[in-house]
Amino acid sequence: MKSKLKLALVAGAIVASSVSGAMAGKDLDAIKARGELLCGVSGTLGGFSLPDSKGVMQGLDADICRAIAAAIGTKVKFVPLTAQQRFTALQSGEVDILSRNTTWTLTRDTALGLNFTAVTYYDGQGFMIPKKLGVKSAKELDGATVCVQPGTTTELNLADYFRANKMKYTPVVIEGTQETNAAFFSGRCDVLTTDSSGLASIRANDAPKGKSDDYVILPEIISKEPLGPVVRHGDDQWLDVVKWVVFALVEAEEYGVTKENADKMASSTNPGIRRLLGTDPGMGKNLGLDEKWALNAIKATGNYGEIWEANIPPLGLPRGLNALWSKGGIMYAPPVR
Amino acid sequence: MTEIPANSQRPPTRSLGGRSFYDKEVQGVLWQVVTIGVVLGLGYYLYSNMVANLELRQIQTGWGFLWRPASFDIGESLIPYTSASPYWKAILVGLINTFRVAVVGCILATILGVFVGVASLSRNFLVSGLTSVYIHSLRNVPVLLQMIFWVAVMHAMPSVRESKPLFGFVATQRGLFAPVPAAAFGWTLALVGLLVAVVAIWIVARWANRRQLETGEIFPVMWTSLGILVALPFVGWLIGGAPTEWNVPQLNRFNIRGGMSLSPEFLAVLTGLTLYTSAFIGEIVRAGILSVPKGQIEAARAIGLRESVIMRKIILPQALRVIVPPQTSQYLNLTKNSSLAVAIGYPDLVSTANTTMNQTGQAPEGIVIIMVVYLTISLTISLFMNWYNKKIQLVER
Numbered sequence: 001m002k003s004k005l006k007l008a009l010v011a012g013a014i015v016a017s018s019v020s021g022a023m024a025g026k027d028l029d030a031i032k033a034r035g036e037l038l039c040g041v042s043g044t045l046g047g048f049s050l051p052d053s054k055g056v057m058q059g060l061d062a063d064i065c066r067a068i069a070a071a072i073g074t075k076v077k078f079v080p081l082t083a084q085q086r087f088t089a090l091q092s093g094e095v096d097i098l099s100r101n102t103t104w105t106l107t108r109d110t111a112l113g114l115n116f117t118a119v120t121y122y123d124g125q126g127f128m129i130p131k132k133l134g135v136k137s138a139k140e141l142d143g144a145t146v147c148v149q150p151g152t153t154t155e156l157n158l159a160d161y162f163r164a165n166k167m168k169y170t171p172v173v174i175e176g177t178q179e180t181n182a183a184f185f186s187g188r189c190d191v192l193t194t195d196s197s198g199l200a201s202i203r204a205n206d207a208p209k210g211k212s213d214d215y216v217i218l219p220e221i222i223s224k225e226p227l228g229p230v231v232r233h234g235d236d237q238w239l240d241v242v243k244w245v246v247f248a249l250v251e252a253e254e255y256g257v258t259k260e261n262a263d264k265m266a267s268s269t270n271p272g273i274r275r276l277l278g279t280d281p282g283m284g285k286n287l288g289l290d291e292k293w294a295l296n297a298i299k300a301t302g303n304y305g306e307i308w309e310a311n312i313p314p315l316g317l318p319r320g321l322n323a324l325w326s327k328g329g330i331m332y333a334p335p336v337r
Numbered sequence: 338m339t340e341i342p343a344n345s346q347r348p349p350t351r352s353l354g355g356r357s358f359y360d361k362e363v364q365g366v367l368w369q370v371v372t373i374g375v376v377l378g379l380g381y382y383l384y385s386n387m388v389a390n391l392e393l394r395q396i397q398t399g400w401g402f403l404w405r406p407a408s409f410d411i412g413e414s415l416i417p418y419t420s421a422s423p424y425w426k427a428i429l430v431g432l433i434n435t436f437r438v439a440v441v442g443c444i445l446a447t448i449l450g451v452f453v454g455v456a457s458l459s460r461n462f463l464v465s466g467l468t469s470v471y472i473h474s475l476r477n478v479p480v481l482l483q484m485i486f487w488v489a490v491m492h493a494m495p496s497v498r499e500s501k502p503l504f505g506f507v508a509t510q511r512g513l514f515a516p517v518p519a520a521a522f523g524w525t526l527a528l529v530g531l532l533v534a535v536v537a538i539w540i541v542a543r544w545a546n547r548r549q550l551e552t553g554e555i556f557p558v559m560w561t562s563l564g565i566l567v568a569l570p571f572v573g574w575l576i577g578g579a580p581t582e583w584n585v586p587q588l589n590r591f592n593i594r595g596g597m598s599l600s601p602e603f604l605a606v607l608t609g610l611t612l613y614t615s616a617f618i619g620e621i622v623r624a625g626i627l628s629v630p631k632g633q634i635e636a637a638r639a640i641g642l643r644e645s646v647i648m649r650k651i652i653l654p655q656a657l658r659v660i661v662p663p664q665t666s667q668y669l670n671l672t673k674n675s676s677l678a679v680a681i682g683y684p685d686l687v688s689t690a691n692t693t694m695n696q697t698g699q700a701p702e703g704i705v706i707i708m709v710v711y712l713t714i715s716l717t718i719s720l721f722m723n724w725y726n727k728k729i730q731l732v733e734r
Contacts, residue, residue, distance in 0.1 A: 087695060088700050091394060110395075110397075111697065111699075112698030113396035113397075143589055143590060143594070145592055150409075150691065150692040151695030151696065155410075156408045156409055159410045163420055171411070172682055173411075173412060173692070175682075182492075186492045186493075187492075187510060188510055190591050233395045233396075234395075
């Protein structure tokens with residue numbers, strides 16, 4: 001009897017002592033303590049995050065995470081998430097950063113308690129349709145059946161576009177990317193809609209063997225989709241780190257610093273390059289990182305242009321808007337100084 | 338409390354309000370207080386942790402989001418719904434879709450399950466063997482896999498451009514289309530006639546039953562009911578002007594329009610759930626039938642009743658006492674398993690509520706809505722089944 005009561009009191013004491021209130025804690029400290037950056041990715045989108053035949057995650061989003069992990073000096077672990085799971089996973093702390101071709105919108109930046117960091121890919125939404133339907137423009141899609149994933153800006157833009165153009169459509173809403181693609185290619189729906197980069201990737205990778213040319217992407221781009229990494233509210237330092245790693249990668253392309261010549265460039269006389277690569281110290285200290293933060297990031301994945309070249313051309317997409325501002329695009333990094 | 342001899346050494350007693358700490362009742366009360374305290378403390382800790390984190394992350398809370406426009410469309414909806422409708426309407430559409438599949442599924446599963454249960458007791462080796470295979474295979478495969486299988490079957494049907502209509506019915510990978518009469522006043526009257534016929538049949542059956550109990554004369558209830566069922570709607574249709582126009586499914590540029598349609602996702606969820614639950618109900622029915630004492634069947638045979646009458650009038654009414662309680666859990670299982678439809682694209686409650694949670698970021702409120710709705714549905718089903726159970730119980734003398 002006595003021992004039972006003691007047991008109850010001890011249990012109560014344990015519960016009471018663990019009532020510590022909010023899970024407050026700096027994200028960056030937690031990541032460094034863990035030694036591993038938990039990066040939420042899609043895992044099913046070729047060119048952005050897709051495991052290769054050896055199981056190594058390849059893609060633009062994956063490389064951005066690798067660069068950030070190299071900059072802060074930890075390993076990286078990729079966590080595949082569906083479009084519906086991604087925000088709850090980030091909000092609740094399951095992942096530290098979401099690099100999952102996520103569109104920057106006001107609601108997501110505010111009401112969801114998230115912070116968008118920088119844009120790594122400027123995209124827009126399009127439609128893909130089998131050629132044999134003979135449709136030349138998105139305005140002819142009245143009455144079509146459209147496959148779309150839930151929990152995306154795609155779903156909302158689709159509804160807005162059809163309502164604005166007074167057309168009707170039947171949505172088929174399926175959660176997983178693989179299932180959505182399968183439904184489209186089996187003919188369950190006439191049209192597949194997502195970001196243009198996603199459409200190009202699906203057309204190149206997921207169409208039935210040899211039949212990629214049977215599908216055409218319609219010319220209309222119906223929305224702006226700036227894609228970039230996302231972190232939680234509450235840690236300004238982590239937000240700055242992620243933001244400035246991305247900017248450093250873009251600035252490295254502007255200066256011509258590549259994966260091969262990064263070490264050589266570290267002894268350059270150009271003050272901009274010296275500041276970027278940490279030869280002139282100060283930038284790393286401001287971010288709370290090692291002075292070689294940008295050097296490590298560039299040596300891990302290359303600069304932005306190299307990341308782009310390694311992942312996107314197989315999809316058949318031009319550099320377009322994502323070229324540097326000096327080369328006709330809108331990739332513009334604030335100066336690292 | 339045991340009597341303590343007056344001349345023994347009494348240990349020092351600690352008392353609680355005048356009673357000993359070792360008193361069983363006192364200890365009982367203390368345990369309950371501690372347990373309630375731990376449970377409440379745990380609940381308070383979880384709630385305050387969640388609230389503190391929501392505030393730290395500046396995630397929006399509150400129920401105001403339900404009145405904002407949803408901005409997304411839903412594939413199938415029984416009530417008018419557009420992307421300008423508010424979020425609460427989207428959740429309501431999902432709820433109605435869940436009801437659709439749950440109600441139809443429960444009815445079909447019961448019919449099929451009773452059939453399977455009776456068949457599994459057949460003396461014909463082939464019938465009972467096939468039923469055994471049916472029950473064992475369907476019970477042991479996870480219901481989600483069964484639903485995915487049926488979705489694959491539905492998607493493998495001919496595409497809308499390749500399918501051939503049969504008497505206006507078309508089965509395609511975009512759904513099952515059937516011609517329906519074009520909406521007209523005559524059909525509304527026919528429907529009213531049908532409802533009146535159902536009530537009339539019920540009255541006639543009760544009257545005939547009472548007459549048989551009093552005078553022993555048998556009234557042909559079945560033929561009369563059939564006649565009423567056909568005649569009254571027909572009369573209503575005639576009064577309404579005898580409309581004959583049909584709404585036939587037609588192939589447009591992209592899709593088939595017109596007529597009534599059942600989407601492949603709905604059919605897949607329905608088929609998967611019905612077959613899965615019918616296997617369980619079959620076993621329950623078999624248990625119920627076996628629970629009827631053998632003497633009842635022998636006595637019924639001794640007085641010369643046919644097998645079908647024995648099953649209907651003697652065995653099943655007594656078996657129902659044993660069947661109804663587990664049946665309740667099967668109905669609840671079917672309703673809750675319908676939430677798996679989110680994986681195959683059927684817009685049920687979990688699917689629309691999930692999308693709402695995602696677009697607004699308010700996950701705790703969304704989860705609470707889903708939990709409360711499922712709890713209400715389950716409690717309602719339980720209440721109804723308990724009432725029915727009480728009604729068919731044998732009164733012990």
